[in-house]
Amino acid sequence: MKTIAAISTAIGNGGVGIVRISGDDALNIVLKIFKPLKKGEIKPFSLRLGNIIDEKNNTVDQVLVSYFKAPKSYTGEDVCEINCHGGNVAVNRVLELLLNNGATLAEGGEFTKRAFLNGKLDLTQAEAVIDLINSKSEKESKASVKQLEGKLGDEIRNIKDEIIGLLADIEANIDYPEYEDIEEVRREKIEDILEKQIARLSVLEESFNSGKILKNGIMTAIVGKPNVGKSSLLNLLLKEDRAIVTEIAGTTRDTIEESVNIKGITLRLIDTAGIRNTEDVVENIGVEKSKKVLNDAELVLFLIDGSKGFLSEDKEILNEIGDKNHIILINKIDLQNEEISINDENIIRISAKTGEGMIELENKIEELFNLKNLDSENELIITNIRHKDLLNKAKQGLKTAKETISTGLPIDMISINIKTAITSLGEILGESISEDVLNKIFEKFCVGK
Numbered sequence: 001m002k003t004i005a006a007i008s009t010a011i012g013n014g015g016v017g018i019v020r021i022s023g024d025d026a027l028n029i030v031l032k033i034f035k036p037l038k039k040g041e042i043k044p045f046s047l048r049l050g051n052i053i054d055e056k057n058n059t060v061d062q063v064l065v066s067y068f069k070a071p072k073s074y075t076g077e078d079v080c081e082i083n084c085h086g087g088n089v090a091v092n093r094v095l096e097l098l099l100n101n102g103a104t105l106a107e108g109g110e111f112t113k114r115a116f117l118n119g120k121l122d123l124t125q126a127e128a129v130i131d132l133i134n135s136k137s138e139k140e141s142k143a144s145v146k147q148l149e150g151k152l153g154d155e156i157r158n159i160k161d162e163i164i165g166l167l168a169d170i171e172a173n174i175d176y177p178e179y180e181d182i183e184e185v186r187r188e189k190i191e192d193i194l195e196k197q198i199a200r201l202s203v204l205e206e207s208f209n210s211g212k213i214l215k216n217g218i219m220t221a222i223v224g225k226p227n228v229g230k231s232s233l234l235n236l237l238l239k240e241d242r243a244i245v246t247e248i249a250g251t252t253r254d255t256i257e258e259s260v261n262i263k264g265i266t267l268r269l270i271d272t273a274g275i276r277n278t279e280d281v282v283e284n285i286g287v288e289k290s291k292k293v294l295n296d297a298e299l300v301l302f303l304i305d306g307s308k309g310f311l312s313e314d315k316e317i318l319n320e321i322g323d324k325n326h327i328i329l330i331n332k333i334d335l336q337n338e339e340i341s342i343n344d345e346n347i348i349r350i351s352a353k354t355g356e357g358m359i360e361l362e363n364k365i366e367e368l369f370n371l372k373n374l375d376s377e378n379e380l381i382i383t384n385i386r387h388k389d390l391l392n393k394a395k396q397g398l399k400t401a402k403e404t405i406s407t408g409l410p411i412d413m414i415s416i417n418i419k420t421a422i423t424s425l426g427e428i429l430g431e432s433i434s435e436d437v438l439n440k441i442f443e444k445f446c447v448g449k
């Protein structure tokens, strides 16, 4: 394996910038460009202050070098990290010098890929690294941390071990057909084990419903007829003047998307053009867009102007919403309000001007998406579609096995289905996985991780 190097910190100005190098030659290459202030060899697991010197003997930066000796490092190889002063120039020069002295530029995720290949992490943990880096909300990051700690891997390994035990048992049965009398007992035992493992796989698979929310947030459309206060609500939730607000109906022409964190998860808010029949070509395109966003949304916040009442235009929009997940927001309650009666469970009275009703709105969203029970700190939640698909494949294998057993067919017929389940679970852990799939997973990483 080549010795690889990359900048591991984000581009831009900052306190420090870290250049990382991993491989057999890591220390040798570093020593070619690094002059410690005090003499003496660099000991493993220590930090040394010194200067990076270029080809012309000029000092590039004063740095701290850390040295992690294999196998006790992130990648399992010899790793050095050069802590430079932040900013683009120094880190880029240091990287260039490492490359000139024998290192190869690391590909995205290559450090983590090596950690996986060297057995430092299973694949679920490696995938958790990228998820953690990309986390946008508190709950999402907690789910990633749990996975990084190996909790998901442990559960999968445990289920897999149970099924491997079962397979061994079944194959033993093939070898000793004379045990006719205990066949029934065996059948029951096998069915029992299958059922338990199917249930465990189902729990994990179903957690993806929450996992999806954690990872992608909730796509939330703010809709209503013109001038009801949609953009005002967007601005209020964002706590910034993002969208133009005027008293002119038809102010918002295009959709505006912004994210906000609520109750530990991300709401992807989309403010839309007020829906009405209009001759204006541009506005009409906006209205069509609004309807599309409404249809695609996972949550619709439907605004009504409480000072005007519930009018026929509002009714039309409510019809369009149909049985989609929605909350009706009667806005402008700081003004004199009309009597409004709508037969709907989810109605909240708010003022986008004073902020009244926002707590109720957040609580309602929490209730609708069952966010209180979305406990990413204490429960395993899978957020990765690859895991979900493989869990499903494993579950189907076991289900088919269980059906076969219960119809009275010979026990050994289910070996193949059980093996499918074992292979699928192994793939989640990265035990039996093709180079292609691996590359696909790691190419989503940033360089330097």
Ligand SMILES: Nc1nc2c(ncn2[C@@H]2O[C@H](COP(=O)(O)OP(=O)(O)OP(=O)(O)O)[C@@H](O)[C@H]2O)c(=O)[nH]1
Pocket (backbone or CB within 6 Å): 224, 225, 226, 227, 228, 229, 230, 231, 232, 233, 244, 245, 246, 247, 248, 249, 250, 251, 252, 253, 272, 273, 274, 275, 331, 332, 333, 334, 335, 350, 351, 352, 353, 354
């Ligand atoms: N008194 C009061 N005025 C509000 C409230 N919410 C919005 N408004 C006012 O209503 C007008 C329209 O607000 P917008 O947020 O632009 O409404 P909109 O629904 O985005 O309108 P379009 O983009 O035209 O569809 C503005 O003058 C706001 O200041 C509220 O809760 N109380």
Ligand SMILES: [Mg+2]
Pocket (backbone or CB within 6 Å): 230, 231, 232, 243, 244, 251, 252, 271, 272, 273, 274
């Ligand atoms: Mg608007």
